[in-house]
Amino acid sequence: MSWQLAWRLFKRELSQGQLILIVLAITLAVLSVSGLARVSERLQVAINGEAANFIAADRIINSPVAIAPEILTIAEDIGLKHVTNMQFNSMVYADDNFQLVTIKAVGEAYPLKGVIELNSGETSSLPSKHQAWYENRLGGLLNYPKHVELGDVKFDMAAEISRLPDGGFNPFASSPVLLIRLADVADTGIIQPGSRVTYLYQFTGNPQQLTQFETQVKPMLNNSQRWVDVQSGDSPIASAVKRAERFLLLASLLGIALACAAIGIAAQRYCQRHYDVVAMLKTFGASGKQIRQIFTLHLLLVTGLGILLGLIGGMLLDYAINGFLPAEIAAYSPPYLRPIMLGVATGLISAFMFSAYPLLRLLSIPPLRVLQNQLEGLQVGMWLHLLLSLSAMALLGYLYSQSIELTMTVVSAVLLLGLLLSVLGFVMVRIGHGVGMKTTNPLQLALAGLRRRAKQNAVQLVGFSSALVLLLTILALRQDLLNEWQKQLPENAPNYFLVNIAPEDTKPLDDFLDSNNIIATDIYPVIRGRLTHINDEKLISRDQHKNGTQGRVGISRELNLTFRDTLPPNNEITQGTFNQTDDEVSVESGVAERLGLSLGDTLTFSIDNQRVNVTVASIRTVQWETLQPNFFMIFRPKALQGFAYTSMASFHLDDETLAINGSKLTANALVLQLIQQFPTISVIDVGAMVGQLRQIIDQVSLSLSLVLALVLLASALVLIAQTEAGMATRQRELAVLRTFGASGWLLRSATGFEFALLGAIAGFLAVIVAEFALYMLKTQVFELVVYMHWPWWAISPLAGAFVVAVLGMWRCRQLLNQSCGALLKAG
Incomplete structure (x- = not known):
């Protein structure tokens, strides 16, 4: 009813x-x-999905040792595609020249997302057996040899890399990249017990598969292994x-x-x-x-x-x-x-x-x-x-x-x-x-x-x-x-970085940029140093802390330090005032929060085995996404006087033909002139990454x-x-x-x-x-x-x-x- x-x-x-x-x-x-x-x-x-192209996969497991085989079995059972890569530093030789490089050894399915860009265009293939693809600056450092020796193998220098999908962006990187097949690593005889190697396991699949994989695998990872995705901060698009x-x-x-x-x-x-x-x-x-x-x-x-x-x-x-x-x-x-x-x-x-x-x-x-x-x-x-x-x-x-x-x-x-x-x-x-x-x-x-x-x-x-x-x-x-x-990304965002600028090249480089009407950022000195003490308290590493050592945890690597008299662009003081005296330092807010720093704290750095004591005078925010040089620590010039340094800068250059001093040059031709005039300066082209x-x-x-x-x-x-x-x-x-x-x-x-x-x-x-x-x-x-x-x-x-x-x-x-x-x- x-x-x-x-x-x-x-x-x-x-x-x-x-x-x-x-x-x-x-x-x-x-x-x-x-x-x-x-x-x-x-x-x-x-x-x-589009941002995943920056890491060449949807998810990555970064590990200092080979992961447990059952993790790859889980990935296969779920239906994920995966590839194993290795990354390590080594010396390569070409005739009488030698150079420290970053070896990137990749598996057959690399890359899972994105494409490799060579100077000749995009490619879906990999180097052949005992062939190597090399970064532009490596060719310049070794005078563009036809072969290089890596361990027990002589590799043909087959092609020049324009961009790798997971190349990342680190203008401070001092080692150019050499790409080879993973199967060639054993032939070189370089990897021995105790060698420092990073294993990169890349995975791709649909969201449901990735969620299931993450739920099962994350608890299986130890403290030295990292789970990486497009939001982990390793990608420039993360923010x-x-x-x-x-x-x-x-x-x-x-x-x-x-x-x-x-x-x-x-x-x-x-x-x-x-x-x-x-x-x-x-x-x-x-x-x-x-x-x-x-x-x-x-x-x-x-x-x-x-x-x-x-x-x-x-x-x-x-x-x-x-x-x-x-x-x-x-x-x-x-x-x-x-x-x-x-x-x-x-x-x-x-x-x-x-x-x-x-x-x-x-x-x-x-x-x-x-x-x-x-x-x-x-x-x-x-x-x-x-x-x-x-x-x-x-x-x-x-x-x-x-x-x-x-x-x-x-x-x-x-x-x-x-x-x-x-x-x-x-x-x-x-x-x-x-x-x-x-x-x-x-x-x-x-x-x-x-x-x-x-x-x-x-x-x-x-x-x-x-x-x-x-x-x-x-x-x-x-x-x-x-x-x-x-x-963060205006139309004239920098698409070229200059690193390893020697002090004697600073003025000639400035003149070269001015004469060719290239608008560049300031030239920033770069000095490597390690933070060892805060308020006279010795810092310990994360590994020491995980192993039970008592103490204040610091930063387990050297930092790139710079010095200047004025606050850089894209930086904003949130606490204190920018350095007024020679014994003061300005600290980036994220590092200050991580280390628990406040105004007036005393920091001790080890630079070339010498101690440098400074006081925290200001804390500032930094727009890291602007693709301009930025630093965690900024000193006054006199504080780092006497230490050896190189410098870096960035500039924007359109691909169109440029009218320079009455003659017409392409951007590539102008960059080639710069490389020829300053052979010790490394030029990093990030234009493709900026476009993406x-x-x-x-x-x-x-x-x-x-x-x-x-x-x-x-x-x-x-x-x-x-x-x-x-x-x-x-x-x-x-x-x-x-x-x-x-x-x-x-x-x-x-x-x-x-x-x-x-x-x-x-x-x-x-x-x-x-x-x-x-x-x-x-x-x-x-x-x-x-x-x-x-x-x-x-x-x-x-x-x-x-x-x-x-x-x-x-x-x-x-x-x-x-x-x-x-x-x-x-x-």
Whole structure:
């Protein structure tokens, strides 16, 4: 019986259009979550997939010894592709010349991601047996020999390497790379027991395989073995990828918040529409159990329809957006299962938990309402509604993000937003109380309408302002991230590095760069030194600490130190002042935090077996992604006077033909001139890496724009749902005003003013909350510079007034054009 009544009620109200709002809200919720989840996951997979080209794989295990064979067996059982590489330093000989090199011995499947670029172009092959491919500067150091000797084998110098996909970027690297086959290592006889070798095991596969592999293998690794991916810091794109993923995650969580807001608005309206139905059922003798069953089944049918439409809409949205994506992003296709499951869970959880309190009020409607229409049910327990709503939002947020920190940040912001907007909105709307019921002026009538619907309008302000806050937040973060990346990689970002610059070459090099109109960075001296003591306390290595040695852990390698009188570009002092005396040093903030340093600490360095004592005078942040020379420690020149040093610099050179001193030269020809004039200087070309990095940044930028468009769509639907919620009350009021002779022009003007005032108030409050939310997000999540968005304080209220007025007038257009009789009949 209950099922039949619920089905009949569902069919009747669906055909009459009474369920449009609640179905639309649930559809919006499911569409937002499933569509955003699908698009966001595609973008995340694509970004990580493209960024994986920087490490030539999806995951790497870096180990000083061969890993356990069962790890490779696990990879094969899961279905991962893998390749084993080795890396070590050795001397190579060519006639009477010799040079220390980094040997990179690679397996047959190398590289798993990306391609090897030779001077002759890209290649998918590897050197043949007893052949070697060499870095450009190695050829210059050995006078481009045809053969080199490595251990017991003579290798043919077969090709010059332009770039390796996992070559990384380390301008301080003193050893050029020689690439050979892994099978040739045994023939050289170089690797002996005790030799220092790094084993690099590279893996690639789909996200599910990689997650399964990581779960099984990570616990099997020891302290000397490292798990590496594109976010581990070994890739120059790591920072951009992390921020982009956090943005996509945040945007999707805000989409969930928007969907929940729509559900809450619609659920309240849904229950209000059925007050009279419940009163009638109770009057005809229906029990409380029967009524609960009828409306639970009815809501389940409504929710099921909303979920179905939402899933279809989410798939269509993903399909439509995929058609506009670049081919390299569209090629990635994550599984559908998770977005579908998230959509279904969102529809069920949000529909029932956001409807719980309105349903309690609905079920408590007294039968006497049949005679006294103003009677309502449960009037207390709003705390229960807030608790259930926040719990639903937190549960959905965690199901989506798997991040307690980000979920609680969003929930806390939503709670603060709701409290602030409810209080301020109600107070500001009540300002119109003194206007009374005068109807001679549209503005007075609008203010009177705001006063009469003060409680309802306060709720509407929460909906309007929530949408505007989320829009402003996403818009500002997207722009700030794009600006940050643009600053890191401007069009003239350095694409050549000069290292091993001897002191006597500094002035001639400066003259060469000036005469050829090449804009370069400053020339930075580089001295190698080891930090040995902090405040006279001797430092120990990580290995010593792991073996039980007591003491303060330092940095287990030599540092590249520099000296100068002024603060370098892309550095910002956060504590103290830049070096004022010769015994002071400026320390990078990350190293200072790792070592527990503070201003005034005494540091002792060992440089060429001599002790150098300095005091920490300042701590500074460094933009490492700018591809310009940067250092952990900066001294005053006199502090390192007398120590031998070389220098480094970087510059930008376009590939196009250059007009130099009346003659035309290509960039390669000019670089060749530099090498010939300064044969001891090593030139590192990072142009290919910069181009690839910029391509990934462009893809990330497109991702942010697409997610912004989705949030814009969700926000617009929430605004429409919020406007729809007050239509029944407004219809009755228009009927009354028409009865008392109000003209159509007066009603249209007053309605427009009322919506515009609501939008302006919502816009003003949204700016306040958005500035606060951005402060928290920038300082706690994205590590961006905080600043006020002053134009918003004028633009947001005006935009809010315009958008809400247009939506309101569009929704009220039929009511405003109806006659008095039609309004009374419809009411």
